[in-house]
Amino acid sequence: MKYIIFIICCTSVFACNETKKQIEKAPVNTSSAEAALKKAVELYPDSIILLQNLVGYYGNVQNYDAALATVNNAIQKDSSNPAFWDIRSAILNEKTDTIGAIYSLQRAIAIYPLPAYIISLGALYAETKNPMALELADALLIGNKAKAEKEAYFIKGLYYSLSNEKEKAIPFFDKCIAINYTFMDAYLEKAIALYDLKKYREAADVLEKAVTLQNSFADGYFYLGKCYEKLNRPQDAIEAYQMALNYDENFIEAKDALGKLGVK
Secondary structure (H helix, E strand, O other): OOOOOOOOOOOOHHHHHHHHHHHHOOOOOHHHHHHHHHHHHHHOOOOHHHHHHHHHHHHHOOOHHHHHHHHHHHHHHOOOOHHHHHHHHHHHHHOOOHHHHHHHHHHHHHHOOOHHHHHHHHHHHHHOOOOHHHHHHHHHHHOHHHOOHHHHHHHHHHHHHHOOOHHHHHHHHHHHHHHOOOOHHHHHHHHHHHHHOOOHHHHHHHHHHHHHHOOOOHHHHHHHHHHHHHOOOHHHHHHHHHHHHHHOOOOHHHHHHHHHOOOO
């Protein structure tokens, strides 16, 4: 599970409209778009949304160093703002600096223990096989106000799956799906666990249901293709990989899989 930096709509109508106008003046000039976003941040330095817009712009062009420099500058001016640390964590996670991402979330939580921060930290702990993931998941389950039961079970499932306890992980993903049957990440992780257990038909069943519920689920189609290959259904695998590319043209793994099956 990775964080993806998106450009987020402004809550300040005036600021959003002014930024949008400046960007629309030169829609094909990325440097002008960057300048407009930077100007907006200068005009409204206290706006979290505008900072997220600029960081999101850098994320979309994969300039993570510029994104990190932007949020570090904001933290220098106000290190007590938990949102800045949360944004910093997302950027560092994109840069595969997991230690830095975890530290940043810890700082955010120390300032204000927002459930969203705890969920993100729990997921990072799970990805690093840190048993603290289970403690944070239990904290979310105990704190009814967090309304994060689904996320808590997902963190537990992810921890056990990545710790190579696949059989123990699957019931937690089932709990997630029982709470929210459109929770695609739970379908995917359950299928991966089944795949790793060599239960390819069961994994395919899970993914077939997932892509029926969300027909644009690129990851679902990709792993469905992997299952079909194991089930000796190469044509179905090709179609699944092609569907993954239909919804994500930059899905490198799907392109590679097709190449191995002789499809260019």
